[in-house]
Amino acid sequence: MPRPVALLALLALLPAAAAQEPAAVTLRWYGQSFFQLETSGKQLVVFDPHAIPAFGTPRVNADVCLVSHPHNDHAQPEVLGEKGRVFLGVTTSPDGKKTDWARVDEKVKGTRVRTVATYHDTTTGMTRGKNAAWVVEADGLVFCHLGDLGHELSPDQAKAIGPVDVLMVPVGGIYTINGEQAKKVVDQLRPKRFVVPMHYGVPGFDDLAGPEEFLGEFKTVRRTTDTNELVIPVDAKAPEAPTVVLLGWKKAEAAPKKK
Template identity: 30%
Template sequence: MHVGLSLYFLIENSGHFRGYFYTMDIKFHGHACFTISDKILTIVTDPYTESTGLSLPSLTANVVTVSYESPNHNNFKAIQGDPRVFHWPGEYEVAGVHFRGIHSFHNSKDDEEQKENIIFCYIFKDLHLCHLGAQGTKLTSEQLEKVGDVDVLFVPVGKKGALDGKKTKEVIEQIEPRVIIPMMYHTEGSILELDPLNQFLSAMGSNNVESLDQFTFKKSELPENTSKIIVLNPV
């Protein structure tokens, strides 16, 4: 079988194959940018420009999601592989993965001008990941219903004007994920006004924290009836 046909066969039958070898890899590239891959499909979230002070590594993906229309989140043209780009609310499916974009806001309705944000959910067979983007408020009951049960939550923790510290904890308590991956906090090289990670960790008061260069896991390995914080080192 030719390589092109092999790849086509694999993608078209991805839901079947995920039932047999199903390991997820997550890498953090700084700010709100992650690579999420299950060896069949690769997603990049919120790629940034040099406006952050950070240098985006060379990344290749099948899909890019953009949660917030800002140079800090929407540099999808830098991603190789001719990916599909989702930056609006709606329901999509690529290679057996269901994508759900949920309309939300970056800031409070009390502010002079509310800025739109998109919460993205990624459903790989029975594994549910959720990237809150630049979310700035607690979720409404309608948003919570659309988000559903979450295994892995990517949550902003240090953004002034968005979620930070106490507000982040309230949103986590709403969603009750099994794993929490913090993002949008100060990292080396960043010139954005962001709080350090330790402020979020102090607010959470959790001892169940692990620092990794890459988070590789199966759903069966995730904690039950509790939440674990995974801090990913930027790569």
Template identity: 30%
Template sequence: MSTTSVTWWGHSTVWLADSGTTLLTDPVLSGRVAHLRRMAGPIPRLPAPPDAVLLSHLHADHFHLASLRALPGSPPLIVPRGAAAFVAKTMGPAFARRCIELAPGEDTTVGAVRVRAVPAAHDGGRGPWSRERALAIGFVVEGSMRTWHAGDTGLFDEMTSIGPIDVALIPVGGWGPTLGSHGHLDAADAVEAIRRVKAGWAVPVHYGTLWPIGLGRVRAHMFHEPGPRFASLAAEQTPDVHVRVLAQGETLTVGRGE
């Protein structure tokens, strides 16, 4: 049986294995990102160098430079259109030469899978203090199954064109109590997103890992609850979708026909 496996390492970092090809999404391989501290789960332990790294946008909790420098091997970096210049400036020409830039609708092949960029409704800049900008995108990995790594996104009308999807890696929360809803999905919107893409399976991500230093007890429900809340709402509103809430470091393996 053909299978796809996803190991969630917290936030948006997922190890995806399909058809003998391994991909790593938005890697954060440290205990801290700027003012954010890892509050749950171990620091990721990669089993081997990935065949490629998927980077959805320039925000530091998704495009973490120290983690990219720490990656084993020299995997290609599949990045949004416009991001290679940022990589050249911050990491040097050797890293920039590894970049494959994609805009929505464009794709590339990694091993036995095809990686296609899809739209995302999210700010693509590095941050309010930076002039560095690139697109914000998601990815659909097409191998034995179709897996959607949404990156960061809000709802948008064209989301229906992304499906049908076998496995959705869907953001359901954020990293802080003041992050806001613009360009993000909460648990309820994430259920609408998996309905729009006609997902077979859904794994909630982008919650319960990073939190601002010193705010561990401030609105802690926003840290712990998004994944279980998403599962509960999905059971009510999209009962045909299989939802699996993973702990950091846990793996879900899905076979065709499950």
């Protein structure tokens, strides 16, 4: 084959080779319980956006925004560059005196989002109110964000959440479950791939306990505090045991507008 023809043939193969890159989803943490999940199709799902100054008031975009409960450090969709569809796991009456679970189960462009009713405390909501765990199904994976869970799960709650690949769990205690309790919740749900601790104290925002009590409960811990991203190949085989990943948090720049 003449060299120019061979070169053209090689160039023609490059886009096809690029298209064969393994599909992946990316989970980004912005402090407290604020995450952005980017699917392989570039759909953006945001959990519990906040405006806590210590974390730099991150501004990111969302196609779907999920709020676990109506507390200020979890329910600030206005900080997002683009909000997309906003779903509340717990709604508040017009007079602000009553709350109730929204019981969401919807699909948005192929991504399923649903709630499981839980509480923010061990007193069936009498102390800190109701909370919703979010279960998101995307790219064949199941992500569970427990919001401000304040208790171990009942068998019915664990069954309602179902199989989980990636679990985001609060570990800082005081207002939520602590590290020891969080380990028990992990054992209840048995996530297949990753456990990502959230809602714990960090330098500059240390009202909560740090993550060490929780991390000490596990043998396999990956500390990646130099990044706020966890990239998860969609088709990778699930390991024998999940990895606990300690992410760093990042002060995001103002979110660019989508083209």
